[in-house]
Amino acid sequence: MINPPVAPTLEGGLNLNTGQVLVNEPVGDPVMRLKDVTVAFGGRKAVRGVSFDVHEGEITALIGPSGSGKTTLLRALNRMHDTVRSASVTGQVMLGETDCYAHSTDPTLLRSRVGMVFQRPNPFPTMSIYENAVAGLKFNGVRKKALLDEAAESALVGAALWDSVKDRLKAHASTLSGGEQQRLCIARALAVEPEVLLMDEPTSALDPIATKRIEELVGELKHRVTIIIVTHNMQQAMRVSDRCAFLLMGEDKAGELIEFGPTAKLFSEPTDERTLDYVNGRFG
Amino acid sequence: MTTLSFDASSDPILERRRRIQSVASVSLKRRKVYSRIAIGICWLFLAVAIVPLIAVVFYVVIKGLPAWSVDFFTKVTVPEGIPGGGVWNAIVGTIEIGAVATAVTVPIGLLCGLFLAESEGKVAATIRFSADVMTGVPSITIGIFGYIAIVKNFGGYSGLAGAFAIGIIMLPVIMRAGETAIRGVPANLSEAAFALGARKAATARRVVLPAALPGIITGVLLAIARGLGETAPLLLTIFGNQYLQWNPTKPMEALPLVIYNNSSQPYADLLQVAWGAALLLMVVVLILSIGSRVVASVLQREKR
């Protein structure tokens, strides 16, 4: 994707404590904006008051120690908490012009615009590779074979899987290795051509080689879809992301956003002391 | 969507995205309506399933309760027209047959279950499979077996023949329940016993079986519940007896038999007895089933 020739906006490197703008750099328009997002389960907050913008064509990483609410926040972005009775999400999540949590917004339709890849590869075991790839399209009502084939091929190519599966599209998804299955899941999510792809620790269940391949893949994918990735692996965040949001569990056991900014800057010269401690590995 | 400064249709991905989104939003209403209808049908079927099941319990209670009286539980069955009858002989028969069947099948079943739990390999697998299949064999054929094996050979219907048939129905259930319970005992318990020098038999008796007791009791209670409710095998083996008979070598009466025989009679008082016996049988079976769950959960909690 070509970055549109827009005047640079002052949206990088914002220290949320002091309000100080630290860095000027050209950015794409924000494709997703979070404003004061809070997720609570039965009255107990898991994530509190998170605000940041996700820019188009970038990879934004949510980092922080376990329990800091990264996954909870991620799942709020495609309304996965809708099925949990006790969950309540307040604040605002904007996808372009759409208010994700407005009454008029249909969650099913939203999820065709915001896709998700999970921690453990979860291809549908009763479906073939091809059927997995087009599953999302079929759920959304696409029936034309030409469109299905075109989208599936494009997605499998995008997931760097096409060459190894193109001759065995009818084989069961379970015949693939773990890394390949995860790439199939990525292809499955890509086939619907979402605007944003949410990835919840997509490599934590994979071996190092498969992990590396997926990291490379993610780097290539950002030209096609905006990516928000949760990772507990700092090195991965450094390797892969353009921007990072560092979350930490506060005293009330709710995760809050400590710092948000370009990755390079966050890791080399973080503004908050807690960020500094985390990236230096002083706590995990 | 973000603004772009070039022609969108020249980018295949954006074009495809546009097409997919268009299909998705156009079909949204249809898909949602379809989903609501299908899920509504599931709820409907739930209601349809609950209604007859509740109706059975309801009717049995409504019609059976009036039959319950002191006489009902203490007097023996009488022919129609004669007042003051009960089902005492049937109760005695049911209890005796159940007791004999249980007393014989529990030890055999548990020992078989122990064998299966300790064995792998084809022989054990075949036996396990046979036991599973036996639990589903039509009970009338087991009644036929009881007839051939006992009634024919020993010259007459008897409570023992009935106990034999009921026992054959209960045996595979206890075998499998026992095996499952014993397999559930953590291996480190028996290994610790072996390390102390105990032999297998002693280990089994003192370590494994006690630890598996909750599961075993659950299985046995459920097997008894099943055995008491079986009618077809009894029809061919115990013949029925309108007098009180304590001797299991003679024909006996049993609750399921009374229900079955009285059901097709056109006399209201006999039907009343049938409902009363049905209520009694249902209550006993439900108590055993509920009891087995309670035992299982209580003893499970204690283990933790």
Add this chain to the structure above:
Amino acid sequence: MTMAVQTPRGGARRGGRLALSNGVYRGLLAAVVAVFVAVVIWFLVSLIVQARPAFSTLGFSWIIQKTWDPNSNKFGLLPFILGTIETTAIAMVLAVPIGLGTALSLAYLVPHRLRPPLSTAVELLAAVPSVVYGLWGLIVLAPLFREHVEPFLTSVLGWTGLFNGPDQGVGLLLAGVILFVMVLPTMVAISRDVLAVVPNEQVEGAMALGATRWQVLRKVVVPGARTGLLGGFTLATGRALGETVAVALVIGNSPYIAHSIKSPAATLPSLIVNNFGEATGTELSALFGAGLVLLVIGVAVNAVARMLVRSTSRAAAAASVAVA
């Protein structure tokens, strides 16, 4: 769990109490299991032996002949085989959709707090003795069918030609419906168990793609559980095929092939249970033969079911205590 640890052998007594040596212990267990095996074999053999006279007198084709008339030495089993199949078919045609819908509701739609009690209630109903269902069917349902259900169905569906003849209440239809009510708890219990254990990550995966609730259930949950569902179906079918007393009470016991779904009919089990008491000679042998046919059918269906439902699941355990 195999006790693979090496243990000391030897038959010496220990500490004054009789302690079996390992060899004797294993021998004892093997002997008891041999008793079980012997009983099973004895079962099969005795049935075959007792049925043999019928085969030697009547040949082999008598099983599928359509006239049962002991007085003229005809013992055709076809009406009863058909009756068995037809009642089971009616029961399963009703049980599959309603059972599946109920199981889906219990596993995914009903509020979480209500799920355990409702599921337990359904499982407990599987333990209700079949004779109680028979009594209820005969006294409560039969009049209802005769007065209301059958006339209604005849007026609506009479064009199919299946609903000819008078409304009698007892007959194939009532027997099929009673069987349906009886196998429903078993089917729902097993189906609910296998549907509920479809991994949540697949449900979430489908949701995240934009699937509606029904799409998730239909395209991911149900296919994911299909082996177990098939097993539950087969198990329920086996139970329906072998059911005796409930059917005998409501089927009308007519030894002719039914021409209408409302006709009285008979099944192999009902034939046996009704005629066993007074039968002698060839007729008795023919009844043994009917029992053998029934056994073969029942074992075949059950064996298939057991291969589909994995034996260690709770569902299978529930299935084995359902009263037949």
